[in-house]
Amino acid sequence: MIPPLATEDALSPELRVKRDRLFELLGSFGSCAVAFSGGLDSTVLAHAAHRVLGDRAVAVTGRSASLASVEHDDARQLAERIGIRFETIETHEMELPEYRANLGDRCFHCKTELFLKVEQLAERLQVAVVCDGSNADDLGDHRPGLQAARRRNVRSPLAECELTKADIRALARAWGIPIWDKPASPCLSSRIAYGEEVTPERLEMVERAERFLRERGFQPLRVRYHRGDLARIEVDTAAVARFADDELRRETVAFLKSAGFKYVSIDLEGFRSGSLNAVLPVESLQIARGSG
Numbered sequence: 001m002i003p004p005l006a007t008e009d010a011l012s013p014e015l016r017v018k019r020d021r022l023f024e025l026l027g028s029f030g031s032c033a034v035a036f037s038g039g040l041d042s043t044v045l046a047h048a049a050h051r052v053l054g055d056r057a058v059a060v061t062g063r064s065a066s067l068a069s070v071e072h073d074d075a076r077q078l079a080e081r082i083g084i085r086f087e088t089i090e091t092h093e094m095e096l097p098e099y100r101a102n103l104g105d106r107c108f109h110c111k112t113e114l115f116l117k118v119e120q121l122a123e124r125l126q127v128a129v130v131c132d133g134s135n136a137d138d139l140g141d142h143r144p145g146l147q148a149a150r151r152r153n154v155r156s157p158l159a160e161c162e163l164t165k166a167d168i169r170a171l172a173r174a175w176g177i178p179i180w181d182k183p184a185s186p187c188l189s190s191r192i193a194y195g196e197e198v199t200p201e202r203l204e205m206v207e208r209a210e211r212f213l214r215e216r217g218f219q220p221l222r223v224r225y226h227r228g229d230l231a232r233i234e235v236d237t238a239a240v241a242r243f244a245d246d247e248l249r250r251e252t253v254a255f256l257k258s259a260g261f262k263y264v265s266i267d268l269e270g271f272r273s274g275s276l277n278a279v280l281p282v283e284s285l286q287i288a289r290g291s292g
Contacts, residue, residue: 002051007174015170021161023052029129031056033122035114035154036086038075040182041133043082044168045158047175049131050084059084060121062091062114065200066187068207078179089117094200102198104144106189111148119152134159135168183220184273193226193276205260212255216248220271229262237270
């Protein structure tokens with residue numbers, strides 16, 4: 001029995017049941033390696049794993065050109081705050097032609113590479129189970145990575161215990177995890193329009209552009225890369241009007257062009273997670289969801 005924290009008193013009875021199921025499941029593993037991006041889901045999972053398994057749990061972050069450097073640094077700091085052992089592995093998805101082609105299954109190839117490398121580390125460390133941070137809400141979305149997890153026998157404890165994104169935020173807040181309200185931040189390759197090749201140069205363009213805008217207070221934020229070196233900026237709808245300021249507009253255009261973009265546009269619909277999925281054919285979405 002894991003002793004409850006005083007801050008967990010505000011959790012609903014239903015969420016306490018899910019929390020206890022999560023602890024029980026993780027305990028049954030004996031030891032585990034968490035594929036750790038430093039995002040909310042994997043951070044909550046890593047916290048729970050460390051709380052249950054102690055030194056028998058390890059957080060593993062994959063480092064490659066598709067991960068913004070700030071995300072790796074944040075992941076390491078979060079792991080230190082949690083107290084869980086932290087390991088970094090190098091992944092080489094950029095060497096895979098299927099990944100660079102950037103079709104609807106790009107994430108499948110990326111996650112397959114990641115899970116393979118985590119498995120290899122887990123074997124060296126004599127860790128029994130590899131886990132990822134997929135949650136119950138992910139099961140109905142366009143998530144090719146879920147198919148990769150199933151094929152590699154990677155467990156998804158949050159999803160298995162029916163924890164939703166709202167549940168995970170509530171747990172993170174109760175556990176004092178500072179990113180409890182952090183928006184999703186998928187890899188840089190998710191900004192490249194499907195069908196456009198993923199290259200280190202394009203990823204660097206996106207990373208530089210997003211860093212520039214983030215430093216000016218835009219969050220949530222995406223800079224999407226489209227054919228012809230076109231940047232499509234997505235920010236919160238309330239922040240779109242900020243680009244009416246001539247100085248900010250000129251500064252933004254000048255910087256993004258210096259980063260390699262030829263055209264700079266603002267999406268009037270504002271920030272939408274997964275907006276590039278709109279161009280995928282229905283068949284691709286069905287395959288990615290594992291529905292045949």
